[in-house]
Amino acid sequence: MIFLERDEIAALVDMRLAAPAIEAAYQASTANEIELPPVGHITFPDHNADCHIKFGHHRSQPTFVIKVATGFPNNDPARAPTGNGVSIVMSAETGETLAILYDQMLLTDVRTAVGSAIATRLLARPDACKLLVVGTGAQAGQQIKAHRELLDRELDISIWGRSPEKASGMAAKHDADVATDLEAACRNADIIVSVTGARSPIIASDWIQPGTHITAVGADAPGKHELAFELINLADHLAADSIEQCLDHGEFSMLESSRHGDVVELGTLITSPPVRSDDQLSIADLTGTAAQDIAIANCILTAHAEQGS
Amino acid sequence: MIFLERDEIAALVDMRLAAPAIEAAYQASTANEIELPPVGHITFPDHNADCHIKFGHHRSQPTFVIKVATGFPNNDPARAPTGNGVSIVMSAETGETLAILYDQMLLTDVRTAVGSAIATRLLARPDACKLLVVGTGAQAGQQIKAHRELLDRELDISIWGRSPEKASGMAAKHDADVATDLEAACRNADIIVSVTGARSPIIASDWIQPGTHITAVGADAPGKHELAFELINLADHLAADSIEQCLDHGEFSMLESSRHGDVVELGTLITSPPVRSDDQLSIADLTGTAAQDIAIANCILTAHAEQGS
Numbered sequence: 001m002i003f004l005e006r007d008e009i010a011a012l013v014d015m016r017l018a019a020p021a022i023e024a025a026y027q028a029s030t031a032n033e034i035e036l037p038p039v040g041h042i043t044f045p046d047h048n049a050d051c052h053i054k055f056g057h058h059r060s061q062p063t064f065v066i067k068v069a070t071g072f073p074n075n076d077p078a079r080a081p082t083g084n085g086v087s088i089v090m091s092a093e094t095g096e097t098l099a100i101l102y103d104q105m106l107l108t109d110v111r112t113a114v115g116s117a118i119a120t121r122l123l124a125r126p127d128a129c130k131l132l133v134v135g136t137g138a139q140a141g142q143q144i145k146a147h148r149e150l151l152d153r154e155l156d157i158s159i160w161g162r163s164p165e166k167a168s169g170m171a172a173k174h175d176a177d178v179a180t181d182l183e184a185a186c187r188n189a190d191i192i193v194s195v196t197g198a199r200s201p202i203i204a205s206d207w208i209q210p211g212t213h214i215t216a217v218g219a220d221a222p223g224k225h226e227l228a229f230e231l232i233n234l235a236d237h238l239a240a241d242s243i244e245q246c247l248d249h250g251e252f253s254m255l256e257s258s259r260h261g262d263v264v265e266l267g268t269l270i271t272s273p274p275v276r277s278d279d280q281l282s283i284a285d286l287t288g289t290a291a292q293d294i295a296i297a298n299c300i301l302t303a304h305a306e307q308g309s
Numbered sequence: 310m311i312f313l314e315r316d317e318i319a320a321l322v323d324m325r326l327a328a329p330a331i332e333a334a335y336q337a338s339t340a341n342e343i344e345l346p347p348v349g350h351i352t353f354p355d356h357n358a359d360c361h362i363k364f365g366h367h368r369s370q371p372t373f374v375i376k377v378a379t380g381f382p383n384n385d386p387a388r389a390p391t392g393n394g395v396s397i398v399m400s401a402e403t404g405e406t407l408a409i410l411y412d413q414m415l416l417t418d419v420r421t422a423v424g425s426a427i428a429t430r431l432l433a434r435p436d437a438c439k440l441l442v443v444g445t446g447a448q449a450g451q452q453i454k455a456h457r458e459l460l461d462r463e464l465d466i467s468i469w470g471r472s473p474e475k476a477s478g479m480a481a482k483h484d485a486d487v488a489t490d491l492e493a494a495c496r497n498a499d500i501i502v503s504v505t506g507a508r509s510p511i512i513a514s515d516w517i518q519p520g521t522h523i524t525a526v527g528a529d530a531p532g533k534h535e536l537a538f539e540l541i542n543l544a545d546h547l548a549a550d551s552i553e554q555c556l557d558h559g560e561f562s563m564l565e566s567s568r569h570g571d572v573v574e575l576g577t578l579i580t581s582p583p584v585r586s587d588d589q590l591s592i593a594d595l596t597g598t599a600a601q602d603i604a605i606a607n608c609i610l611t612a613h614a615e616q617g618s
Contacts, residue, residue, distance in 0.1 A: 053362060
């Protein structure tokens with residue numbers, strides 16, 4: 001049995017190798033090739049916190065994955081990270097535990113950011129280069145890395161956060177600019193990636209210029225919202241990692257029912273990219289799926305095996 | 310973070326200490342003090358196998374537990390055990406991973422057997438001493454240990470299995486007798502503990518003498534049955550670890566709806582033991598709950614902490 005700690009896993013992460021694996025996972029998920037039971041969920045209301053248990057089996061693979069991830073946003077990061085967790089890889093042929101990846105949320109952060117960059121790559125204008133990241137958690141840093149690694153263009157990146165200090169720190173760490181005014185920053189952006197834990201919309205509809213692409217990542221549970229409801233309903237292109245999850249508890253849970261049929265899964269867009277004009281608005285809503293967790297865990301185990309060989 | 314392997318965990322198991330913890334867990338579960346979301350489930354039809362993910366949070370405790378257990382009954386035990394798994398203990402205050410118990414099913418086996426012995430102790434006649442164990446898997450051995458440790462009387466134990474060789478091996482290992490004829494063994498028993506993976510009843514109604522107690526453990530998923538349906542409906546006392554689970558996918562899923570109201574949870578019986586006469590039939594149906602998984606994981610961590618102090 002392979003047991004890897006976070007540092008060992010971090011050394012094996014390669015977003016450029018993860019991207020095609022996660023694209024394939026989106027396609028397999030859309031093609032219904034992955035058994036993805038309902039996500040397990042425990043809440044800790046006193047801490048505004050929760051634990052998600054995502055698990056599934058890509059039926060053509062010899063392994064399956066159970067991923068546990070906690071989100072305790074009120075944690076003081078100096079004492080405990082706001083996210084934590086473990087991935088378990090088991091044999092689909094014998095039920096044996098093959099690997100325990102004690103990644104402490106790293107793989108969730110990586111697969112989420114890689115999925116976002118895939119969505120941005122599929123949906124944003126080909127010349128879109130002004131990227132605004134809204135949010136300053138661990139996920140914001142991974143989003144910057146993933147967009148830099150996976151978009152084939154030079155990006156002009158700025159970061160906005162409720163805490164200007166955190167935004168400054170994150171900007172300095174990732175060689176990006178600080179945005180002090182969210183409205184002005186949204187008006188100026190080609191691409192907006194929102195990665196906050198907001199429970200009511202923080203991005204207004206009239207701040208968004210024609211031609212903008214938004215990848216919305218923060219809304220991953222009922223009651224979480226980052227985008228103005230009218231903004232979602234105005235979008236020309238609507239993409240989701242999982243239509244079912246996004247309509248149920250993602251940003252798209254506020255989509256008018258008449259538009260539900262317009263939502264397209266990333267797994268479809270990979271082979272049939274959207275045809276967009278330069279003044280259209282596109283929004284990708286990502287809630288995160290076990291398909292990604294399976295893909296990233298397998299990437300790490302493949303890299304680990306290659307390292308050992 | 311504490312990481313313990315199976316051998317280390319085995320050295321910390323103490324059924325006599327686990328029993329009161331599991332009794333308290335049954336009581337807390339019945340009192341609705343434990344958040345117990347629906348059990349996660351992945352099936353592997355090609356192997357007649359599955360994976361259960363049980364998780365929950367006893368709201369007065371600072372930790373919560375996620376337990377993963379696989380059952381691959383077709384495995385050749387010489388190559389891979391038929392059961393496997395991991396328990397993860399996390400902080401309900403920070404979401405941090407406190408312990409990974411790589412127990413490979415041991416804790417599931419132990420907490421199941423302890424729960425069974427608790428049920429037998431609550432329901433069987435006080436002088437019942439002829440125990441028949443039906444089944445020869447790892448669970449059969451744990452049942453013998455648990456009943457010997459937790460019933461305050463000398464037991465006369467026999468084992469029946471579809472494979473006479475396995476029954477002989479198990480009997481020799483646990484200093485018990487082999488039963489060659491299931492009907493005769495059932496007719497002679499005061500207590501029957503059934504721990505098979507049977508998918509159709511193997512214990513007939515007219516084999517069971519008045520005064521017998523049966524603890525049925527094998528039926529833990531839809532389509533599994535060990536007891537004749539009429540036998541269940543004849544029972545004077547019906548007990549369950551979880552009424553909801555047992556009526557849904559346990560032995561009691563075949564109970565006539567007119568008798569659903571007669572089923573009592575072990576958590577209730579602990580403080581209000583059943584009043585039984587010597588010629589009544591009692592049946593306990595156990596499907597296993599995350600409440601037990603939480604209790605046994607905490608027992609191991611307590612023993613580990615005491616060992617280190």
